[in-house]
Amino acid sequence: MEENRENIRKDLSKAEKDAQFEKEFMPLIDSLYNFAYRLTLDEDDANDLVQETYLKAYRFFNSYEQGTNAKAWLFRILKNSFINDFRKKSKEPSKVDYQEVESYYNSDDVDESITTDLRIESLQEMIGDEVATALNALAVDFRTIIILCDLEGFTYEEMAKILDIPIGTVRSRLHRARNLLKEKLKAYAGTMGYNK
DSSP: OOOHHHHHHHHHOOHEEEEEEEEEEEEGGGHHHHHHHHOOOOOHHHHHOOOOOOOOHHGGGSSSSSSSOOOHHHHHHHHHHHHHHHHHHHHHHOOOOOOHHHHHTSSGGGGGOOOOOHHHHHHHHHHHHHHHHHHHSSSSHHHHHHIIIITOOHHHHHOOOOOSHHHHHHHHHHHHHHHHHHHHHHHHHTTOOOOO
């Protein structure tokens, strides 16, 4: 039966493949972007990561089993791409765009100490300034597990597949991440009247 499914997938015309891809994966683009942005904290990097994810998903569409969790499959591709890019970038020497620095210091905005970042503002409006700041301050493994569970609503089993770790590790990492977040938010909770 599995051979038949694979043969059927390989026999799809380009138009059929495109239609199925569009139906299964394109409605998930906003969730993917949000996840990518929360991982990278940069709009351009998030867009690049989502684009890379969709390219890989299209390229390996024949290996996707239709009817399974498309969102989990795409999140796993995105997470793996993020990790691979992170490893690659961590081995590269730092780069400075001197033209950008020069343009900035020659502009009239040089005295302006605060710039508005709408991406950060929208994330902060969604979950609050203090929570967004505390979440962004977590190490990427802890930030990822909280995003997947508490913001995206994945089950432990789905998170284990996305992160390629055992369910026990998912549970312990989530517990540690929530405790770290709780510690970071303790002072803020006190100012809001929560004593315990």
